[in-house]
Amino acid sequence: MANAQIKLLIAASGTGGHLFPAIALAEKLPDYQIQWLGVPNRLETQLVPQQYSLTTIAVEGFQQGLSFSSLRIFLKLAGSILTVRRILKQGKFQGVFTTGGYIAGPTVIAARSLGLPVIFHESNALPGKVTCFFGPWCTAVALGFDVAAKYLPRAKNVCVGTPVRSQFLEIEAPNTLDLPIPDGVPLIVVFGGSQGAVAVNKLVRQAAPAWFAAGAYIVHLTGDKDPDFASLEHPQYIKLPFYDNMAALLRRANLAISRSGAGSLTELAVCGTPAILIPYPFAAEDHQTYNAQVFTKAGAAIAFKQSALTSEILQNQVLQLLQSPTELAKMGERAKAIAVPDSADKLASLVREVLET
Known part of the structure; x- marks a missing residue:
């Protein structure tokens, strides 16, 4: 496959810890067509549009226990999965990269339901719940710290460190x-x-x-x-x-x-x-x-x-x-x-x- 044809969806949202490694990766893939998936009113809306096309979806994290609020979040999650599926199909993407957080769930589910590869980057020494749950679904899990591998025994782990901004x-x-x-x-x-x-x-x-x-x-x-x-x-x-x-x-x-x-x-x-x-x-x-x-x-x-x-x-x-x-x-x-x-x-x-x- 010619590199110029490869389209990558990057799902990274929220804090600098999620965004900066993804931006650093994107800068190393100048021959790829990259589209960004984020959440409204988060840091990505300030940083990403300067360089990449940004699409936002509404998704939240689950709170402890069941409630009307968690039901509403579940319905929103289901809607987000369908939205990401549509984005991936219409955009004819070849794969997905995500740095975790709330946005990773619907993105991983949508991509894997379409048979698309997913690379997940986990920067923390102790992987989060999202990483632990979805890591085994992913094609590869890139780790920031070697020690994180012991918490992800069923995932295909590769330790690469955490990318920093080019400066x-x-x-x-x-x-x-x-x-x-x-x-x-x-x-x-x-x-x-x-x-x-x-x-x-x-x-x-x-x-x-x-x-x-x-x-x-x-x-x-x-x-x-x-x-x-x-x-x-x-x-x-x-x-x-x-x-x-x-x-x-x-x-x-x-x-x-x-x-x-x-x-x-x-x-x-x-x-x-x-x-x-x-x-x-x-x-x-x-x-x-x-x-x-x-x-x-x-x-x-x-x-x-x-x-x-x-x-x-x-x-x-x-x-x-x-x-x-x-x-x-x-x-x-x-x-x-x-x-x-x-x-x-x-x-x-x-x-x-x-x-x-």
Whole structure:
């Protein structure tokens, strides 16, 4: 089959953790005709239409137990399956790629009912319920972490890592960071993934004065839902809801304080940035804790449960690390050892193998 004839439907929706790996894959398949499947009012409606045709469907996740609400969601799911079947048939697609989430269910069912191959990418160390249920249905399940394979014994697993945006693979000049941070000063970068982290933001603001006194600068990416965004002002403190040039920022950072979503961890690893990780306590199946364990076991990060973390503990841990540049350097090297910088190439090769043979 000539590559120019291959049409791929990418179903990826919601957070940066679902979208960025799919975008990185798509960039490695320039000879494919790619159409995107998403959900209304999610991040993909902002990011995807710049590059790819986007179709949205209405689908939700099931809540615990049976109720009128779950019946309504089931009916919506059934409608979504029929909609995706129609899209796949009318578009004459050769296959489907998905990164999981609510949208994966109807997409996998529709594709497999038509006999189309499906490649599923699971970025987390602990696969989600959707992955565990639908993984065995798929032609291949691409894993971000080797450890995830033990939770998917019936799936055709291939470990490829998690792709990052192309900016993380470019050699950045030191002056590409367009923020007023002097050369040579310690830099702490705080971020909570694409949705921010209000609880972490609060702890950081309480601990920050001691870090300023130690000469550190802080770049704090608060997200856009922090009610206390404007509560701290200091010459060494830069607060932004988001920042586009994350690759340059993480390369410049001496230390990151972060949630442990798979996408954030992948970016930290590729940049070799040592980190303090605070897993989001309400993540499904507590999967962020499992992600963090991969990094703590490798010596690339230190992790704290949010419920056990105080501003004083965080303050002292950061000061201790800033006073130990040798240890920070070792942590950074261990983080780089976890990274799979050619993950997007490996994933693209897997997609080509499945769709072109």
